[in-house]
Amino acid sequence: MTRLKKWRLVSLAIIGLVMLGACGTSKTSDKKINTSSEKQEVVKVTDSNGKALELASHPKKVVVFDMGALDTIREFGKSDVVVGAPLKTLPSYLSSYKNVESAGGIKEPDMEKINAMQPDLIIISGRQQDMQKELEKIAPTLYLAVDSKKAWESTMTNIETLGTVFDKEDVAKEKVDALNKQREALEKTAKESGKKGLMSLVNEGSLSVFGPESRFGIVYEGFGVLPADETIKPSPHGQEVSYEYVLEKNPDILFVVDRTKAIGGDTSKNNVAENALVKETTAGKEGKVISLTPDVWYLAAGGIESTRIMMEDVETAYK
Structure with missing residues (x-):
């Protein structure tokens, strides 16, 4: 074989390798483009x-x-x-x-x-x-x-929404069903007891009360507690009252959220159960001044475990 023919064969082989490499590169490039163009769910x-x-x-x-x-x-x-x-x-x-x-x-x-x-x-x-x-x-x-006008419904809706976001719809449904079952039992107990309750918040000695459709209205509308005062106007901050007011309304159960314990501050004046006027109420006499888990009620409403804890807190009033 002449030197010229050998050179031609070598040249053709080199060209073939180059073209083959180019095809491989093209396929790889196409694959990358296809991958990057995929839309996220x-x-x-x-x-x-x-x-x-x-x-x-x-x-x-x-x-x-x-x-x-x-x-x-x-x-x-x-x-x-x-x-x-x-x-x-x-x-x-x-x-x-x-x-x-x-x-x-x-x-x-x-x-x-x-x-x-x-x-x-x-x-x-x-x-x-x-x-x-x-x-x-x-x-x-x-x-x-949490919508104060429909606290329970909005809480369950929020849980389901997060279930959708995190692809946990089945878990959300299971949790919602369990919470609804617990709520129904509590509501039945609360209403059948006939006992009237008053929801309050204490902050460094200052006392506020809450009625239906208020910040803590879930106590009445969700858990079935009968209100000791049906005239309290809905408010996110509650209605500031005196201890004389508490004695006048004379609740069978007095629920207390200690804001100071939830966020810090002077708690020395926050022992509502030891107030002389509170002791004269039915709640005071029967040991039904119920201290609610402060950081849950004040900071964490609307979660799965927090809702469970809140119901367990209220349940203690009927034992």
Whole structure:
């Protein structure tokens, strides 16, 4: 074979290898393009304002300000996706979250820190609603709150909404069914007892009371407690009253949320059961001044475990 023919054969082989390599590269490139063009699955939910949202399913990095939502996420076995929360006001029963990053105060989100976390979802409630638009600039923001006019219904709806977001619809249904069963039994007991109750909050000695459709209205409308005073106007902060008022209304059961224990402060004047006038009421005489779990009632309403704890607290009044 002449030297020229050999050179031609070598040249053809080199060209063939180059073309084969180009084809391989083209296939790899096409594969990458196809992969990147795949759309991430989304879920459709409605927030507590009735706003329809489309959120990425299976969020991997979530900042949570609503303590009830933190509770529910843990019940779903998804605690590992929570990267930030307001740790200073973390209820003791949610201490398993104490090692996540601080996202600022419960009323003052730290935008710089949250942005650095690069979350793909932020969950808020009423205390952060004023900051929603700013938070939405960082990541999709889901607003969930307990509606005082339909506290039980909105609580169950929020649990189901989170079940949709975290692909835990079956677990959410199971939990909701169990809570409804517990609630029905409590409501039956409360109504059949005929005992009238008064819901109160004490803060460094100052006492406020709450009626139906108020911040703690779930006691009456959800759990079936008969109100000792049906004239209390709905208010998120309650109606400030004197201890003479408590004696006048003379409740069979006096429920007490100690705000100071929930968030800190001087608790020396908060022992409602030891007040001389309270001792003269039916509740005082029969040992029915019921101290409710403070950080759950004041900070964490709306979660699966917190709702269970709240019902267990109320149940003690009828034992």
